[in-house]
Amino acid sequence: MDYANYDIKKLKEIYNEIKIEYNNIKSKNILLDISRGKPCKEQLDLSNNLLKLEMKIDNLPLDLRNYGVLDGLDCMKRIFAEILDVEMENIFIGGNSSLCLMVDIISTFMLSGDMGLNPWSKQDKIKFLCPVPGYDRHFSICENLNIEMIPIPMDNNGPDMDIVEELIKDDDSVKGIWNVPIYSNPTGIVYSKKVIERFARLIPKAKDFKVFWDQAYALHTLTNEFIEKDNILKLFKNYNNENMIYIFSSTSKITFAGSGISCIASSIKNIEFIKKIMSIKTIGNDKLNQFRHIKFLKNLDYIKSHMIDHKEILKPKFDLVIKKLNNLKDIGIIDFREPKGGYFISVDTIKGNAEEIINICKQLGLILTPAGSTYPYRKDLDDKNIRIAPTYLNINELDIAMDIFILSVKYVSLKKLINI
Amino acid sequence: MDYANYDIKKLKEIYNEIKIEYNNIKSKNILLDISRGKPCKEQLDLSNNLLKLEMKIDNLPLDLRNYGVLDGLDCMKRIFAEILDVEMENIFIGGNSSLCLMVDIISTFMLSGDMGLNPWSKQDKIKFLCPVPGYDRHFSICENLNIEMIPIPMDNNGPDMDIVEELIKDDDSVKGIWNVPIYSNPTGIVYSKKVIERFARLIPKAKDFKVFWDQAYALHTLTNEFIEKDNILKLFKNYNNENMIYIFSSTSKITFAGSGISCIASSIKNIEFIKKIMSIKTIGNDKLNQFRHIKFLKNLDYIKSHMIDHKEILKPKFDLVIKKLNNLKDIGIIDFREPKGGYFISVDTIKGNAEEIINICKQLGLILTPAGSTYPYRKDLDDKNIRIAPTYLNINELDIAMDIFILSVKYVSLKKLINI
Numbered sequence: 084m085d086y087a088n089y090d091i092k093k094l095k096e097i098y099n100e101i102k103i104e105y106n107n108i109k110s111k112n113i114l115l116d117i118s119r120g121k122p123c124k125e126q127l128d129l130s131n132n133l134l135k136l137e138m139k140i141d142n143l144p145l146d147l148r149n150y151g152v153l154d155g156l157d158c159m160k161r162i163f164a165e166i167l168d169v170e171m172e173n174i175f176i177g178g179n180s181s182l183c184l185m186v187d188i189i190s191t192f193m194l195s196g197d198m199g200l201n202p203w204s205k206q207d208k209i210k211f212l213c214p215v216p217g218y219d220r221h222f223s224i225c226e227n228l229n230i231e232m233i234p235i236p237m238d239n240n241g242p243d244m245d246i247v248e249e250l251i252k253d254d255d256s257v258k259g260i261w262n263v264p265i266y267s268n269p270t271g272i273v274y275s276k277k278v279i280e281r282f283a284r285l286i287p288k289a290k291d292f293k294v295f296w297d298q299a300y301a302l303h304t305l306t307n308e309f310i311e312k313d314n315i316l317k318l319f320k321n322y323n324n325e326n327m328i329y330i331f332s333s334t335s336k337i338t339f340a341g342s343g344i345s346c347i348a349s350s351i352k353n354i355e356f357i358k359k360i361m362s363i364k365t366i367g368n369d370k371l372n373q374f375r376h377i378k379f380l381k382n383l384d385y386i387k388s389h390m391i392d393h394k395e396i397l398k399p400k401f402d403l404v405i406k407k408l409n410n411l412k413d414i415g416i417i418d419f420r421e422p423k424g425g426y427f428i429s430v431d432t433i434k435g436n437a438e439e440i441i442n443i444c445k446q447l448g449l450i451l452t453p454a455g456s457t458y459p460y461r462k463d464l465d466d467k468n469i470r471i472a473p474t475y476l477n478i479n480e481l482d483i484a485m486d487i488f489i490l491s492v493k494y495v496s497l498k499k500l501i502n503i
Numbered sequence: 504m505d506y507a508n509y510d511i512k513k514l515k516e517i518y519n520e521i522k523i524e525y526n527n528i529k530s531k532n533i534l535l536d537i538s539r540g541k542p543c544k545e546q547l548d549l550s551n552n553l554l555k556l557e558m559k560i561d562n563l564p565l566d567l568r569n570y571g572v573l574d575g576l577d578c579m580k581r582i583f584a585e586i587l588d589v590e591m592e593n594i595f596i597g598g599n600s601s602l603c604l605m606v607d608i609i610s611t612f613m614l615s616g617d618m619g620l621n622p623w624s625k626q627d628k629i630k631f632l633c634p635v636p637g638y639d640r641h642f643s644i645c646e647n648l649n650i651e652m653i654p655i656p657m658d659n660n661g662p663d664m665d666i667v668e669e670l671i672k673d674d675d676s677v678k679g680i681w682n683v684p685i686y687s688n689p690t691g692i693v694y695s696k697k698v699i700e701r702f703a704r705l706i707p708k709a710k711d712f713k714v715f716w717d718q719a720y721a722l723h724t725l726t727n728e729f730i731e732k733d734n735i736l737k738l739f740k741n742y743n744n745e746n747m748i749y750i751f752s753s754t755s756k757i758t759f760a761g762s763g764i765s766c767i768a769s770s771i772k773n774i775e776f777i778k779k780i781m782s783i784k785t786i787g788n789d790k791l792n793q794f795r796h797i798k799f800l801k802n803l804d805y806i807k808s809h810m811i812d813h814k815e816i817l818k819p820k821f822d823l824v825i826k827k828l829n830n831l832k833d834i835g836i837i838d839f840r841e842p843k844g845g846y847f848i849s850v851d852t853i854k855g856n857a858e859e860i861i862n863i864c865k866q867l868g869l870i871l872t873p874a875g876s877t878y879p880y881r882k883d884l885d886d887k888n889i890r891i892a893p894t895y896l897n898i899n900e901l902d903i904a905m906d907i908f909i910l911s912v913k914y915v916s917l918k919k920l921i922n923i
Contacts, residue, residue, distance in 0.1 A: 119570070127568040134791075138554040148547040148759040150539070178598050179789045186784035190610050194624060194648060204614060204624045220783075227783045228614060339568040342791040363640075363647045364606035369599045369792065371554070371762040 085415035091501055098497040104490055105447070113448035115484045120268070120426035121475040122340050125396050129389060130338040133379050140374065147370040154358055155346070159373040163346040165383035166301055167330055168312035175357045177345035178368045181333040184347050185295065186224055188329060191360045192258070193228055197291035198356055203230075203258060212250060212260035214242040216429055216457030216468045218268040218297070221261040225459070232459030235260070237267070239420070241274035244281040251287040259293045265310050266300035269429040269457055269470040271422020273310055283315070284322040294319075298332040302390045304424040305398055309387060316350065325350040334376060336426065337386065337393075344376050400473045400481055404428055407485040416496040428471045429457070436495050437466045443491040449484050505835035511921055518917040524910055525867070533868030535904045540688070540846035541895040542760050545816050549809060550758040553799050560794065567790040574778055575766070579793040583766040585803035586721055587750055588732035593768045595777045598788045601753040601765035605715065606644055608749060608767070611780045612678070613648055617711035618776055623650075623678060632670060632680035634662040636849055636877030636888045638688040638717070641681040645879070652879030655680070657687070659840070661694035664701040675709040685730050686720035689849040689877055689890040691842025693730055703735070704742040714739075718752040722810045724844040725818055729807060736770065745770040754796060756846065757806065757813075764796050820893045820901055824848055827905040836916040848891045849877070856915050857886045863911040869904050 086094065140147050147156075154160075155176020164171045177184045193209075196202040203209045211225050215234040225232050233250065235242045241264070251257045262282075264274040274282075282294055302309060319328050326349075334343035347357060380386050401422070408430065411417040418431045432440055438454035445451075452470045455461035471488070473481055506514065560567050567576075574580075575596020584591045597604045613629075616622040623629045631645050635654040645652050653670065655662045661684070671677045682702075684694040694702075702714055722729060739748050746769075754763035767777055800806050821842070828850065831837040838851045852860055858874035865871075872890045875881035891908070893901055 121570050124566065127566065130568075134558040134560070140554070146544060146547065148550075148761060150541050150755075150760040152761075180785040182786070183784045190614060193614055194610060202624075204622075223783055335570075339791065340570040341568060341572075341787055342789045363643055364603045365600040366602070367761055369762045369789065371759065372789065372792070 085413070086496065086500060087415050094497055094501050097493070098501055098503075101490060101494050101497060105443075105494055108447050108487060108490065111448075113483060113487065114450075115448060115476060115480055115487070116450040117472050117476060117481070117484050118450045118452045119475070120336070120472045122336055123396065123475050123477065126393055126474070127339060129392050130379065133338055133342075133375050136375055136378050138371070138374070140371075147374050150366045152367045152370055153362055153365070154354070155368065156370055156373045156377065158377040159344060160346075162377065162380055162382070162386070163332060163348065166386065167298060167332055167348050168314045169316050169330070169348045172351055173316055173348045173354060175347045175349075175354050175361070176368060176373060177347065179333075179335070179341065179343055179345065179372070181297070181299070181331040181335070181345035182220055184345055185221075185297070185331055187360065187364070188347070188357070189224060189228065189259075192291065192293070197293075200291045203291075206256065208256050210254070210257045212242075212247060212257065213459050214260070214262065214267075215459070216269055216463075216470070217261060218263055219452065219456040219461075221295075221297070222459045230258075233257075234459055237270065237272055239272060241272060241278035244278055248281070248285065251285060251289070251292060253288055255287075255289040257287065258289055258291060259295055261295050261297070263297045263299060265298060266303055266422060266425025268299065268425065269427035270420065271425045271427065271429070273423070276313075279315065279318065282328075283318040283324060285324065285327070292327060294328040296328055296330040298330055299336070300425045301332055302386060303336060303393070303426065304390060305394055305401055306423050307391065307394075308423075309390075310424070316348065320350070326353055329353065334380070337389065338376060338379065342372065344373055397474055399478060400476075401428070403478060403481055404471060404473045404485055407489055411489060411492055414493075416492055426472060426474050428473065430469045430471060431467045432469060432492060433496055433499065434465045434467050436492075436499065437463060437469050439495045440491045441469060443494055444487055447487045447491065449487040449491075451488075505833070506916065506920060507835050514917055514921050517913070518921055518923075521910060521914050521917060525863075525914055528867050528907060528910065531868070533903060533907065534870075535868060535896060535900055535907070536870040537892050537896060537901070537904050538870045538872045539895070540756070540892045542756055543816065543895050543897065546813055546894070547759060549812050550799065553758055553795050556795055556798050558791070558794070560791075567794050570786045572787045572790055573782055573785070574774070575788065576790055576793045576797065578797040579764060580766075582797065582800055582802070582806070583752060583768065586806065587718060587752055587768050588734045589736050589750070589768045592771055593736055593774060595767045595769075595774050595781070596788060596793060597765035597767065599753075599755070599761065599763055599765065599792070601717070601719070601751040601755070602640055604765055604767050605641075605717070605751055607780065607784070608777070609644060609648065609679075612711065612713070617713075620711045623711075626676065628676050630674070630677045632662075632667060632677065633879050634680070634682065634687075635879070636689055636883075636890070637681060638683055639872070639876040641715075641717070642879045650678075653677075654879055657690065657692055659692060661692060661698035664698055668701070668705065671705060671707040671709070671712060673708055675707075677707065678709055678711060679713045679715055681715050681717070683717045683719060685718060686723055686842060686845025688719065688845065689847035690840065691845045691847065691849070693843070696733075699735065699738065702748075703738040703744060705744065705747070712747065714748040716748055716750040718750055719756070720845045721752055722806060723756060723813070723846065724810060725814055725821055726843050727811065727814075728843075729810075730844070736768065740770070746773055749773065754800070757809065758796060758799065762792065764793055817894055819898060820896075821848065823898060823901055824891060824893045824905055827909055831909060831912055834913075836912055846892060846894055848893065850889045850891060851887045852889060852912060853916055853919065854885045854887050856912075856919060857883060857889050859915045860911045861889060863914055864907055867907045867911065869907040869911075871908075
């Protein structure tokens with residue numbers, strides 16, 4: 084069934100059929116969006132008890148309505164400590180956005196430096212390593228701060244650690260590396276234990292080199308299994324690298340995407356540093372929302388069963404997308420890997436086709452993440468990666484969306500093959 | 504009754520009585536804190552409906568639980584537009600902390616500059632003007648970023664505008680000025696219309712000079728009157744200075760201090776700039792909490808009646824403090840002005856006495872804001888200013904606290920007068 088096996092005449096026949104279908108869909112004025120990893124209504128409904136909880140706060144040892152508690156409520160720390168397999172003392176609780184915490188930390192390194200070291204903004208050039216394809220918002224942070232980004236290839240086990248080790252060993256302008264180690268955005272890759280171990284024993288030239296570890300999808304399984312986290316702070320400590328790693332997480336895709344709780348996990352020394360930074364900009368984050376989350380999320384066992392409820396909603400959507408993509412894979416015009424968790428499916432088209440496919444989809448009313456978004460500076464040099472976010476649409480909409488996607492991939496691929 | 508009228512012998516007699524009282528209080532192991540402007544339990548209780556509101560969000564045009572709406576809900580903007588007397592289009596809604604918004608804006612000017620101008624961190628020296636006494640957290644922001652602070656004297660009408668105009672006209676390293684124009688922290692001063700007009704027509708050398716206008720106490724009256732705000736953005740626009748001013752406000756001292764809503768008001772061009780900045784660090788702030796506030800606060804009329812309820816709780820506390828302070832004023836060892844709103848009373852002791860008074864209070868179990876806090880770098884060169892925050896304690900506790908304060912002022916003043 085591979086297009087490569089057809090002659091030009093046959094391909095033109097198929098192209099003409101596709102062209103009719105294209106016009107047919109175009110006339111329907113569809114508007115669907117699979118560009119962002121947003122939870123759907125049914126997922127949000129799973130947490131509606133957050134809206135209904137009785138807020139009995141009278142007999143608590145402190146008044147949650149008032150100022151204070153910069154680093155967050157202990158019970159909220161305990162929950163994140165369980166999720167991330169670290170100790171409570173390693174946790175700082177933020178507001179509703181872990182992205183915000185990342186920007187706060189990096190801005191601080193830029194302006195004030197890491198605990199007495201030279202501020203990054205005072206140095207000629209700062210570089211970050213960016214495993215690709217990756218999360219566009221991580222790359223935007225760097226681009227906005229004029230931090231040079233170096234793409235790092237990934238395989239099924241995570242980033243190519245030979246390249247990472249090589250790039251950091253003699254160059255002290257390399258200050259950080261972005262990671263989504265579990266169900267990586269967009270590939271769904273889970274870093275192997277061996278890769279994680281190599282992270283823990285990195286020997287960077289820069290004393291203020293930082294490993295940014297975005298656990299956005301720590302529990303976001305599409306199976307019945309959860310990924311073990313194995314106290315990564317301890318692992319880094321074994322190699323005297325405990326101050327090198329900053330872990331970020333949030334409940335954005337556990338409870339409410341717009342009203343969740345975020346956190347940083349790091350060494351005790353780093354947490355002290357973070358508290359100092361944060362004391363300049365806030366007297367404390369929203370403790371009432373922390374309290375709601377404590378009451379609702381209870382403990383890791385409950386959260387896991389809650390995440391299985393999410394999975395029940397999401398699995399059929401991912402299955403549908405994968406089934407349809409397999410059709411394209413069979414005819415040799417895309418490649419992809421089936422994720423076991425996370426919010427995305429990363430599709431590699433034939434080189435040079437991604438941007439045009441995304442444009443054709445747009446013409447037909449399907450919005451995808453802009454071409455190149457999964458690469459630093461939006462530069463996918465092969466122009467082949469497309470990120471699909473199947474979570475937000477309902478299954479019928481997703482069915483239509485994927486038909487448009489399939490058609491667009493075929494349309495563009497055929498055009499190239501028959502040289503129109 | 505002025506101590507100045509007594510001879511040394513009489514002063515020593517009084518000192519000995521005070522000393523006995525000192526030992527008496529010390530034996531009681533009191534611990535009271537009037538260091539921070541925190542609302543008290545009864546004030547927080549005024550907003551308890553926020554905890555009980557029925558969150559009917561099903562029939563709204565957008566899902567408040569999900570990601571999005573970077574600049575906040577329109578109805579929340581409308582409320583702040585009313586509070587600040589600006590237009591809705593001039594408002595950006597933040598999280599629970601206006602301090603956080605201030606740091607975000609200034610960090611952006613430091614790292615990326617103001618709309619294409621040279622980033623402040625790339626310039627040799629950056630200076631801010633700081634009307635004194637002022638808000639310690641404003642000064643901490645500058646100190647943390649290595650921004651040089653220049654104290655500006657204030658009188659009953661606001662900062663000395665002759666000095667302000669002089670300092671900014673030829674020096675483009677002067678980039679900003681802090682203001683709490685209504686019920687200034689800690690003096691309670693309300694900027695006069697004439698002073699505000701002079702702000703609006705400032706002609707700074709620096710193209711990126713900014714007026715930071717912290718409306719923390721916009722509606723926080725201790726009378727039945729509210730201060731008119733007279734669309735200050737329009738006023739600045741009249742002098743082509745509409746991009747010079749950033750107004751900050753929050754509901755922290757209207758609803759819940761730890762779980763309020765913050766905002767920035769500025770020109771449309773600045774709001775676009777802010778949205779660009781914020782899009783790097785968040786997908787949107789907590790819309791559910793905005794929704795709670797919209798339902799609870801309703802409109803300016805309701806908010807004003809709510810602020811009168813606050814006043815009913817606070818007025819007796821301020822009256823008590825003022826009554827006791829008048830006693831000290833009569834004997835010539837302090838000066839202060841009675842505020843008509845806000846959260847503080849600013850006391851000027853005899854020069855050189857403030858730090859010791861604060862220490863004596865501490866020995867007796869009363870915590871005050873550390874000496875010098877109301878000045879840049881905590882340097883009150885006259886060592887005379889003490890900030891009293893009477894809101895948090897109940898009236899009985901406040902009575903005890905003020906007795907300790909009175910005693911400590913007398914104790915230190917007498918010691919100096921009789922040269923012990």
